[in-house]
Amino acid sequence: MKMYEKAPAKINLMLDVLHKRADGFHEVEMIMTMVDLADRLELSEMKRDSIIISSQAGYIPLDEKNLAFQAARLIKDRYNVRSGVHIHLDKRIPVAAGLAGGSSDAAATLRGLNRLWRLGIPVQELQELGAELGSDVPFCVTGGTALATGRGERLTSIASPPQCWVILAKPPINVSTAEVYGRVRANNIAVHPSALRMQQAIEAGDFAAVCAGLGNVLEDVTLKLHPEVQQLKEAMLKLGADGVLMSGSGPTVFGLVSKQSKVARIYNGLRGFCKEVYAVRSLS
Ligand SMILES: C[C@](O)(CO)[C@H](O)COP(=O)(O)OP(=O)(O)OC[C@H]1O[C@@H](n2ccc(N)nc2=O)[C@H](O)[C@@H]1O
Numbered sequence: 020m021k022m023y024e025k026a027p028a029k030i031n032l033m034l035d036v037l038h039k040r041a042d043g044f045h046e047v048e049m050i051m052t053m054v055d056l057a058d059r060l061e062l063s064e065m066k067r068d069s070i071i072i073s074s075q076a077g078y079i080p081l082d083e084k085n086l087a088f089q090a091a092r093l094i095k096d097r098y099n100v101r102s103g104v105h106i107h108l109d110k111r112i113p114v115a116a117g118l119a120g121g122s123s124d125a126a127a128t129l130r131g132l133n134r135l136w137r138l139g140i141p142v143q144e145l146q147e148l149g150a151e152l153g154s155d156v157p158f159c160v161t162g163g164t165a166l167a168t169g170r171g172e173r174l175t176s177i178a179s180p181p182q183c184w185v186i187l188a189k190p191p192i193n194v195s196t197a198e199v200y201g202r203v204r205a206n207n208i209a210v211h212p213s214a215l216r217m218q219q220a221i222e223a224g225d226f227a228a229v230c231a232g233l234g235n236v237l238e239d240v241t242l243k244l245h246p247e248v249q250q251l252k253e254a255m256l257k258l259g260a261d262g263v264l265m266s267g268s269g270p271t272v273f274g275l276v277s278k279q280s281k282v283a284r285i286y287n288g289l290r291g292f293c294k295e296v297y298a299v300r301s302l303s
């Protein structure tokens with residue numbers, strides 16, 4: 020038997036850090052939403068009791084370091100599943116980009132194996148399993164648009180933002196999420212973006228207010244480490260994006276655009292100096 024799952028990328032419309040916790044994680048307030056750029060997973064049942072990961076992408080780990088492998092092992096161990104699975108990952112989300120590609124693959128693996136092995140695990144339990152794999156995984160289990168608190172695992176679903184184009188550009192640099200959080204000084208943040216304001220803008224369907232409310236306190240850290248991210252933001256704004264922000268810990272920058280007529284100009288302008296550029300729709 021085979022199951023197919025789509026694993027969409029996420030962007031953070033706002034991300035605030037409240038304080039560092041005793042367990043080393045940071046208490047955050049984020050509004051996350053999915054975009055129409057997704058990895059595809061094919062999950063094939065195997066009689067042999069093992070987990071095999073394959074992918075057309077030559078640049079991700081295929082062993083126990085892969086988050087889809089970890090998700091499969093977690094569900095197998097926890098529910099005493101004796102059969103195995105071959106998971107093929109058709110990677111389309113750029114890797115180590117701040118778009119939760121690995122987390123979304125892990126979440127899609129949890130959903131897919133729940134169906135493949137007919138385990139009947141309720142969504143909330145899948146999210147709890149996901150939290151053991153990473154802070155972004157619980158959100159990726161359900162997707163949509165949500166306010167995330169705690170270390171990112173406490174979720175409240177909210178309305179979808181107004182439909183728009185999302186231009187994503189990933190500069191060719193590597194950013195470590197742990198390093199970025201490690202450099203945040205929570206009591207020294209000049210301007211905290213407001214989750215409430217963003218939520219109100221979304222609920223009112225007010226695209227201009229959504230753009231005005233974009234904010235991510237991790238930007239200051241990543242921008243200091245990699246000034247080219249700032250240049251990318253400026254280029255996107257100059258080319259006509261309505262609102263621009265870095266996603267997660269970066270380095271991907273996204274631009275929100277309401278008018279389709281502007282998309283080609285922004286896309287082509289960015290392609291001039293950035294190889295990885297995508298123009299996709301927001302997901303409702
Ligand atoms: C930046 C975001 O992607 C925004 O959605 C998330 O906050 C990070 O999610 P993630 O990549 O799933 O993060 P995890 O794999 O759980 O953690 C990676 C590292 O980031 C740091 N980390 C992560 C989440 C959080 N709330 N506080 C942290 O300090 C920790 O040092 C942790 O060791």
Ligand SMILES: Nc1ncnc2c1ncn2[C@@H]1O[C@H](COP(=O)(O)OP(=O)(O)OP(=O)(O)O)[C@@H](O)[C@H]1O
Binds near residue numbers: 078113114121124155
């Ligand atoms: N299924 C996977 N797809 C992509 N990367 C994976 C996967 N499993 C493990 N990894 C590893 O995880 C690291 C982070 O990749 P990923 O694409 O998940 O980052 P990200 O988009 O920055 O995530 P986040 O936004 O949650 O911080 C990479 O170094 C990669 O080698």
